[in-house]
Amino acid sequence: MVWFRIQIALLFLAPVLLFAGLYAIGKAVPVPHLGREYVVRIALPEPGTTVELPPVLGPDDPTRPLVVIDAGHGGHDPGAVGAGFREKTLTLGLARNLRDQLLADGGIRVAMTRDEDKYLVLAERVQIARALGADLFISIHADSAGERDEVSGASIYTLSEEASSEAAARFAQRENEADIVNGIELSGGTESVNAILVELSQRRTSDASAQFSQLIVREGEGTLAFHPQSERSAALAVLRAPDVPSVLFEAGFISNPDEAERLASVEGQRAFAGAMAQAIRIHLAREADVSLQSAGVDAASSTDVVPEGEGETTAAPGAG
Known part of the structure; x- marks a missing residue:
């Protein structure tokens, strides 16, 4: 018992x-x-460490305009994943095609925040653009709609403290959280960042970014597939350079198999590069005109940013 x-x-x-x-x-x-x-512990640069600056390609002339191209994500951060593709790989391919197109056209200097599969903190990407004295900063991304594989279309984001829509706010939150590692936010929430946000509201930089966004849509019409809400704004950390006109180009949704295939294809990446390069040339020519007119110089005979035969009335190849 x-x-x-x-x-x-x-x-x-x-x-x-x-x-x-x-x-x-x-x-x-x-x-x-x-x-x-x-x-998961990842070796990151110590606070205050100066970021290694990438090479500047193109004309050996510091007076030529400089475009900094930022391929989103990289390294241990794949970004969005869908339809067998990773965002970090697609964005690097798109960035390289845009770089090659700009260099082939001539007259513009180009630098890339990354030209390999490596991780950069968001603040480092901004720091590179500012340290190099960029005239334009373009961050390239792709998105995912999860199981909603019918969602498609490119969008262009500019900075604002208030998001233009709930979707824009959610996108900004996801992208800004890319720097949260081991529960520590690496590049946000400080007084200096808040001060930059205030400085970013300066009309000159904000207007230039918005005008460039409109140019991308115009030059990409008929060549690129845009989302119905193609121009958006949100508090994106990677756009916080107060003295550099900046846009984030969301190339499309890799959760959509057809769109992912197009973005990964040679033809799709060339179409992106052609339309974007044309928008860049027109934007830089406009900015040069404004600067020269302010200095009292006849801009019509003093700038060659836009190659002969191309300009305000020239649409991207295939535009409707």
């Missing part, structure tokens, strides 16, 4: 003892869901 009672007691105590033992092990060994989670 006594032995029977002992067996009953052990039957009830065994699960308790088992879980207690597993919990004790989990406190000492990082076993998922048993007291302590696995933690």
Whole structure:
């Protein structure tokens, strides 16, 4: 009878003892869901570290306009994933095609925040553009709509403290959280960032960014597939350079198999580069005109940013 009672007691105590033992092990060994989670630790630059500046390609003439192209995500951060593609790979391909197109056209200097599969903190991307004295900053991304694989279309974002829509606010939140590693936000929430946001509201930079956004839509019409809400604004950390007109180009949705295939194709990337390069040339020519007119110089005979035969009335190849 006594032995029977002992067996009953052990039957009830065994699960308790088992879980207690597993919990004790989990406190000492990082076993998922048993007291302590696995933690991915990534070597990041120390605070205050000066970012390594990329090479500036193109004419060896500092008076020529400089465009900094930022391929979104990279390294351990794949960005959006869908239809067998990763955002970091697509954005790098698009960025390289745009760089090559601008260099082939001539007259414009180009730098890329990354030309390989590496991770950059959002603040480093902004720092590169400012340190190089960029005339224009373009951050290239792609999005995912999850299981809604019918969603498609490109969008252009400019900076504003208030998002233009709920979708824009959600997109900005996702992109800004790319710097949250091990529960620590690496590039936001400081007084200096808030000060930059105030400075960014200066009319000159904001207007230039908005005008460039409109140019992209105009030059891409008939060549690129835009979302019905193609021009958007949100508080995106990567657009926080107060003295550099900046846009974030969301090339499309890689959760849409057809759109992902197009963005990854040679033809799709060339179409993007052609339309974007044309918008860039027109924008830089306009800015040069404004600067020269302010200095009292006849702009019509003093700038060659836009190649002969191209200009305000020239649409991208294939435009309707």
